[in-house]
Amino acid sequence: MAHSEVEPHLIEDHYPLQSHIGFKMTGWDRDYARFELPLEPFLMNRYGIPHGGVYAVLLDTVMGYCGCYTGDPKEKTLAMTLSMNTNFLSRPTGEFLIGEASRIGGGKRTFFAEGTIHDENGTLVATGSGTFRYRSA
């Protein structure tokens, strides 16, 4: 499954949590988004592995964006997460995480998304699904 890289003019300025955690958009298209996150030491939990909440941050981000693509940076679509489910399958063996999500249903008021997190070795680390509500800008 090949996806276009995100066009440079669509990249938004990093918002505060994004800079703080360090994920960045690497793909955005209709009903699809991808972000990557280097596994910096500050993301680790008491066991020395990534905190489960880190996966949730990444999944919430990619799932939210995947339903908001417009292709026009002046015309933004915004969405709020209503609920999100996360499954924690394994721990990563690599050095960064790749989060991808697809919009799988919904209409003008709400949408459904599914997401996955792999590391660069192809290990499936976590999966998620969520319901989102569109909001006015």
Added chain:
Amino acid sequence: MAHSEVEPHLIEDHYPLQSHIGFKMTGWDRDYARFELPLEPFLMNRYGIPHGGVYAVLLDTVMGYCGCYTGDPKEKTLAMTLSMNTNFLSRPTGEFLIGEASRIGGGKRTFFAEGTIHDENGTLVATGSGTFRYRSA
């Protein structure tokens, strides 16, 4: 519902993500845990409100700890999150978040937890539930 504050000798050293996000334990007892998180600017999303993943970080933390109380810092119980569900009810009006969780079931191998996040004004911001697996130390 009154809960004992956490006894000082049970407070663990902050792990990396904990220091990076800024939450700290304020209550820990059998089947119960509470953490608080000041809403610093670096937690905000592209809308200027806390990123949904921040609630997930806090819920995963309190739910995980609530099933791992032993009362003895030398005898640690550890757990891994299997799955977690988060519901995003409203945005906080206050300046910090209070996450609380209770272990509501399970046995020696797995446990179930429920958690809530309020702000200091009593606004219910998010709820969560999760399944956890005990692991050896």
Added chain:
Amino acid sequence: MAHSEVEPHLIEDHYPLQSHIGFKMTGWDRDYARFELPLEPFLMNRYGIPHGGVYAVLLDTVMGYCGCYTGDPKEKTLAMTLSMNTNFLSRPTGEFLIGEASRIGGGKRTFFAEGTIHDENGTLVATGSGTFRYRSA
């Protein structure tokens, strides 16, 4: 927590699945609903215990109704489930299930609910949460 029993004029005719499974409303008030379900033999799975889906049927029902109370049988509020999470804590020791749910948040377009299932012995069998969308009649 004492709740008013449901007033007789609010009881709706049983719909097909309700008759087929056998649950009936035993409480309905603002932001609250309760249904009961006798554990008939036809609800059992390959292990001879209630099929997990039976708990989901009951939780979806009580959570949906808890957000739709109007007190006026001529003025119906209707809702569709967007997503639902179910946790399976233990198996019942009694002869019927009691499902209860509360609306815990939301607005005019969507709502959030939480539900529990106990048996008549007080055993907590399952919990759930869900997001719902109001629809026009």
Added chain:
Amino acid sequence: MAHSEVEPHLIEDHYPLQSHIGFKMTGWDRDYARFELPLEPFLMNRYGIPHGGVYAVLLDTVMGYCGCYTGDPKEKTLAMTLSMNTNFLSRPTGEFLIGEASRIGGGKRTFFAEGTIHDENGTLVATGSGTFRYRSA
């Protein structure tokens, strides 16, 4: 994605809820299961469409079976659902439901599954994910 039909000698006797609701296995292989369910009138809710719990029954069934394939009817693997998440995307336009699930992770004690429900027209009606615990026979 073509899957082998289920081999006749692996088909188990219908258990009570299975007969009562009417779903039947139409595919079973390593890490995969498929069941079908005719949309009989007794499955409908107060709106005349399938009750959300019906999708949960089907998803719980296919997800549970997908992790329990052995290929040998004398050597059964059994599993209990720990938690399940269900998303309700649209209503079916056809006359029966096709539930499919895949085991996507886990080990000897627990497993993770994902499932979908389509109708025979290809409409994606619901999705789900779940965590399961293996049990001894």
